Amino acid sequence: MKRTLPAFALASAGLLGAGCADDATPSGSDEADTGDSESESDSGEESESGSGTMETETDTETETETETAATEINVSGEVTDFFTMAGIPGANVSVLDMPGFETVSDEEGEYAIPGMPPNTEVFFLIDGNEDTYWGGIRPATIPEADVDDLQLGQVSNELIDTQLSLLQQQDENVTADETKGVAIVRLRQPTATGAVVTFEPALPDGSYYGVDADNKPVLNGDTIDSSLLPFWVAFNLEPADAGTYSVSVEHPERECTVLHPSFPTLPRYVTLIEIDCPPAP
Structure with missing residues (x-):
């Protein structure tokens, strides 16, 4: 089935940027508590000589404390609409190729998955509401501490349809195949304008776009100028x-780094790819 192009990122404006809340979540950095070790040694020697006698006293005290890193991490947050930022209730949340880590968002869109392995790259899948949303693929690296603000997002069918005209004004033949996937490359630092994206293998014309300085889509463009x-x-x-x-x-x-350079694509899913482009020191 083919339908109109998902030019959803454009209307989302900063909402995808702020909405994904990725800068506050474990998208590529880990924080580890390796524990602390404390050792105290108090050694004193007292010598006393008299009438052919000698007394020696030695006291030694050693204390060591070790904290063991967590082996199971609790991950929670909210599933939100990329455009409205409203919580999405009843969304299925799971982890690609990791059965046993599944849940459903509650009435407020909040979710929680306990017992996840630390120091592990995962791909969260958000779906189960195809009548309203495209599925979402959210890469993340689970750190060594519990996470309570990992935000997951989905793009609505309505937003996809209403954004079609932005690209069809440049090419009326542009369509999107719902049996294919979509990828959004997002700069974590919006000030990193002028960034040039290279996608491999090279894509055919009519299947990608950048955004110009006037915040308009540029079909077949490879630059982020907005x-x-x-x-x-x-x-x-x-x-x-x-x-x-x-x-x-x-x-x-600037030097730019792809936080999750290896990513999957699925039919009718949107994969988020984050790019870190901090200012030069």
């Missing part, structure tokens, strides 16, 4: 395992 909409979007991607596609980002003044 600080309001710091995105680049690829669509009609063949469903594929992690490692099939790759993304790199170059900036004239």
Whole structure:
């Protein structure tokens, strides 16, 4: 089935940026508590000589404390609409290729998954509401401490449909195949305008776009020039395992890093790819 192009990132404006709450979640950094070790030694020697006698006294005290890193991490947060930022109730949340870690968001859109392994890269899947939303793929690295603010998001069918005109004004033949996947490349620092995206293997014309300085989509563009909409979007991607596609980002003044360079795509799912482009020191 084919339908209109998911140019959803554009209307989302800063909502995808703020809405995903990725800067406050474990998207690529780990925080580890390796424990602390404390050792105290108090040694004193007293010698006393008299009438051919000698007395020696030695006191030694040693104390060691060790904290063991957690082996199970509790992850929680909220599932939200990328555009309205409202919580999404009843969304299925699971982890790709990791059965046993599933839940459903509550009436407020909140979810919780206990017992996850630390120091592990995972891909959260958000779905089960296809009548209203496209599925979402959210990469994350589980740290060594509990996480209570990992925000997961979905793009609504309505937003996808209403954004079609933005690209069809440039090419009326643009469509999106619902049996294919979508990828959003998002700059974590909106000020990193001028970033150039390279997607491999190269995509055919009519299946990707950047955003110009006027916050408008540029079909077949490879540059992110908008600080309001710091995105680049690829669509009609063949469903594929992690490692099939790759993304790199170059900036004239900054060094950019793809936080999760290996990512999967699925039919009718939107994969979020975060790029870290901090200012030069």
